[in-house]
Amino acid sequence: MTPIAATTVAPRVAENLNHALHRLFDREERLYLLGEDLLDPYGGAFKITKGLSSRFGDRVVATPLSEGGILGVAGGLALCGNEVIVEVMFGDFLALGFDQVLNFASKSVSMYGRRVPIPLVVRCPVGGNRGYGPTHSQSPQKHFVGIPNLALYELSPFHDAEAVLHTALQRGAPAILFEDKVLYTRRMYQENRVDDAYRYRITGSGLGWAHAFPDGEEDSADFVVVAPGGVTHRALDAARALREAHGRSVHVVTPAQLHPLDIEPVLPLLASAGRVAVVEEGTAGGTWGSEVAQVVHERIWSSLSGPVLSLSSADSIIPTAGHLEREVLLGAEDIRDGIRRAAGWGDALRETAQPGPTQAQAAAVETAAAGTTTPVTVPKLNNNDETYLVADWLVDEDAWVEPDTEVVALDTSKAQADIAASGSGYLRRVAAVGDELAVGDILGHLLPERAPRAAPEQDRPARPTRSAAPDRPVEPIRPLTEDAPQEDLAAEVHRLDRAQQGTAAVVAKSHREVPAGFTLVKAQVDDVLDRLDRLSDEGGAVLGLAEVVVKAVADAQRDFPRFFGSLVDDRTVALADAPHVGVTVDVDGSLYVPVVTRAHERSLAEIADTLMDFRMKALGKEFTAHELTGGNIAVSLNPDPGVVLVQPLVLWPQLCMVSVGAVGDECRIDEAGVARTRRFVHIGLAYDHRVVNGRDAVLFLTRIKAALEEPAQLGGELTWTTA
Template sequence: MTPVAATTVAPRVAENLNRALHRLFDREESLYLLGEDLLDPYGGAFKITKGLSSRFGDRVLTTPLSEGGILGVGGGLALCGNKVIVEVMFGDFLALGFDQLLNFASKSVSMYGQQVPVPLVVRCPVGGNRGYGPTHSQSPQKHFVGIPNLALYELSPFHDAEAVLDAAFNRGAPGILFEDKVLYTRRMYRDQRVDDSFRYQIVGPGPGWAHTFPDGEAGGADFVVIAPGGVAHRALDAARALHEEYGRSVHVVTPAQLYPLDIEPVLPLLADAGRVAVVEESTGGGTWGAEVARMLYERIWSSLRGPVLLLNSADSIIPTAGHLERKVLLGTDDIRAGIRQTAGWEGGSPPPAPLVAPATAPATGSPVTVPQLNNNDTVYLVTDWLVDEGAWVEPDTEIISLETSKAQADIAAPGSGYLRRVAAVGEELAVGDVLGHLLPEPAPRGTPEPVRPVAEDGAPPVAAEHRLDRAQQGTAAVVAKSHREIPAGFTVLKAEVDDALDTLARLSDETGAMLGLAEVVVKAVADAHQEFPRFFGSLVDDRTVALADAPHIGVTVDVEGALYVPVVKHADEQSLVDLADTLMDFRMKAVGKEFAAHELAGGNIAVSWNPDPGVVLVHPIVLWPQLCMVSVGAVAEECRIDAAGVAGMRRFVHVGLAYDHRVINGQDAVLFLTWIKSSLENTAGWEEN
């Protein structure tokens, strides 16, 4: 994640922050960085410090696991005239260094009879929505509000990280930069545009405030939401929905500096609107939002048309399970509902249904058709209707689920109306086919609804039944198609893994990453791309194979009966540590069923991972339109007699390859598997990978 040349695509927030750190180190010879697991190739828990230790090794210091110790040393270095950045791996752990911030760093600025610079910035990843659970997901900003000399900042996609860090250091006093983890993979906003419907402008001195508003509506806000960077996207989604539903102009303002807060730049906007909400992900009670409300009551009491609306997450620890985590944390719907209720906005309700059905059939209304979801598939499976037949729906209400290449997509209504369902669950439809209609009035009673597939007449009665859920239905459709269309062969080799497992255990201790055979297999398959390009292709016709320019490797993840195959894009460019992070992210998303469609599409080969004890080998089904799938069984042991006649236990795995026999023959398969086997048995060079 070293600095790269500017491109037409905005950098991700993590890339912007990494680039800012590199630039600071380039121009600040007395700058130090302290924290846990910062050194390359790991580069920090979220890769923000990647590349820094390779370039500035004498000033990037990895530390023991002691937040109090790290912050104490960092504060001491800053007090001695150095600029210091301390990375706390998770915001939850900042509490362990609270004493050093409250009683040492912040007080050292002014307790010696004169102002003493203490240029210390604490970087602190915070926030939930990542499935990390109660001890790695909190937003502790409110606990640091009001400490003299301690400034608080928050990362955002509007504010350049270098400018924010410069502002923090220029104060000559300690500061904390809170970085919501969900922002790292989002792209920065630029050119004063958020999307096609919202623009923004920076107001105020320094990093300032980002003022976001519907295009053409910079003035005259009906409601203003004050949202720090981590919740700004949720506030913007709520503003967009309220604008579409009620035609109301909801603006969002995002400060770079949380405390001390300079409210002056946005005070005219807030006073003119008269309705203000402050949203944050922390729990309620003693919040940053309460401090903002206090300031507004003092400054614009007479202009406010009601109390400042404070919206927070639920009063609860943060669960690990995705569906429970979403119930606890503040979301877009919470913001939207809170604003609508506070403002008393009406409208958006469906017109009343007539008491008597019309004598004639209703008009066909607006059709809802199958959209183009990706470039790999031409048909999609209808897995579930999300809205009842005849129900009134608003624009952008998700009404039906489609499955493609193991990706689940919920299709939204293009307009409003009464839903008339046409497509049946289990039906395969092409792009442009009609899913249903949105009618201006209810369909006549007695109009039949498409019937779900049922068992044939004469089937024996059953005591109970199991209905496949949406993920299982999607899996069934994909593997059935693959089984019908691909004439597959299958070859297996045995690979010894004693040295591999010992080396991985050592590297895990050295890097802090959870390294296993899965990462090595994915890396080996990726490295085989140049030698075996056909294995990564797809059939165009009976005589032509389209070759891939890079290995994009799908990896099976099976959770609670649902099978996902998320794709490691450009796997050849990732180190073993990078792959460990990627695969761990896949597992967490599988638990919460949180995969986006693009994460499950685009693969050109796949790995079936089957580590359960006792699994000897698995013959997988190649995923159309791919040509190959590698399978790996569980680690097993067998007794071997060595050359000296001594018996010993050796660990091994079976590595198999299912392949499209139209393109790949048995000898090719053996050569490919021999490559994988050699990669597992030869650990030389793994440290560099």
């Protein structure tokens, strides 16, 4: 395996911010940090201040839970000639210190007859998409726009956090740095590259604006999206989608400083494009985006092809449930569809009355004479379920539907999947919410013309009855009486939820169809655990054995291709092109096996981010179907203390599953005859004996064991740094 050079791995945004704070404290002897729960080993709610109190204990102050008190003390420290950074645990709580910002810190700069330096920066984690609910997910930026002497900044993946904080402190006036929480685990962009298709440049003096554009199209934009740092990724996703669907060049510009607004550096780009959108996660009304739109209108009105498009989140509190949160918050698809409508690029239903048919509508009307319709049917979403539940209709009855529009949501045993239309037409629903349908059953029809008739009764399948086993009827629960047999006297019953029913189907199929073998080895893990601890301390990411095992399993695919295949027939194995490693996540009685795709190409830190994302989605039962399919090998994680041996099942149509038990201590006699405690873990392999034999299993497990006992075999995976 080729080692990863230190310079190739971009730091996460959280790491960049943590390193910035360390460098500022190294340089500025009168810099203080105030906030709640900042001290090590906790290091703040999002670990941004990790390590600071250990190095600068007298200048890192943990405070009581009083935002008004914290900001009052911080303003006083700044007034006395110190530089101060305050961490507000959640931006929502900044409202509790609003008086100190508005009526003390910002006014003290200029209300004494001379300018008085107040070098104070308030850091605020903001934004949703984390399931934190109404009072921990808001974006309150608009409430601070326009306060005299107060500058507003926003964290971005383009701008170095040290430069932003240094600039804010050097102003000698209070500032707020808004940090969208979803950025913390993302990587910084570097070397003027966003990805293989997009590049970026910093334009303007000082911190400047980041200008992201399709490679080779820096000077030719069809539409420009003005996006603060927290929604940059969503804006870029929308830009990529519009480019793929329409061949349009959509650029994204992101400032480090929101207010006072200096839009001069990007005005030539906005004027040349003629179409501008401003996107932000906060709610509409009196926003930073409105300020941008006003200035753009005033400065380049004659160059614009239409009004500046303003897009924001819904006028609502932010729900905790993931699917409801996504309905409220501005997403990439909202940006994409908003630009489509504004630019008239098609593939989005006009919100105004349609003056005439689209090409798809006209084509559909031409087929009306032949009475042709396009059915919307239940596709096969996974191998676990025989039926799926209609969760929600996403398009209204009789609404016009374009091809690839998502029209209905289906619940599988493990996730919810949105089903897209394969054609166009007016939607006539057949299935109702709550119906349980099999693959191929009709959900609805796309009609060439509106038809008031009811859906044909013969199209609606009868609801299948659940059964305890295939072809076995469910026996009715008999009432409990004193004469009832002892075995019937159950105080209560437990109904399996859909997730567990899916698990039941998979394990039953495995027992029926897979002649499994099992082999177990034991690995000493002292060295790898010590190195993971050091790497976690250096980089701010918590890395563990799970990431190393997933990586080691994926790297073994080249030498053990059959372990990642699937049986075509009794004599043929289809080999995989890449290792896609499923990882078990067991939460609240529901077992999921989401897939780390192309795991051999991912660093340990990227795998750690993916596994953390899986755990968060499991808590909210938010997996999509594609995240739970496509695996060609699986890893069963069992870290609970005391777990020694785990014999996993092979998840058909896969051929192997690796199991990892908990780390345990054993007393061993070393070469000098001294008793020493060593840490061990058991690694098991269940395998389809039709394809894999015992010796091959031993060789495979020996490969994984070596990766744990001799971590240097993973090359750069355990040596890169993120400075």
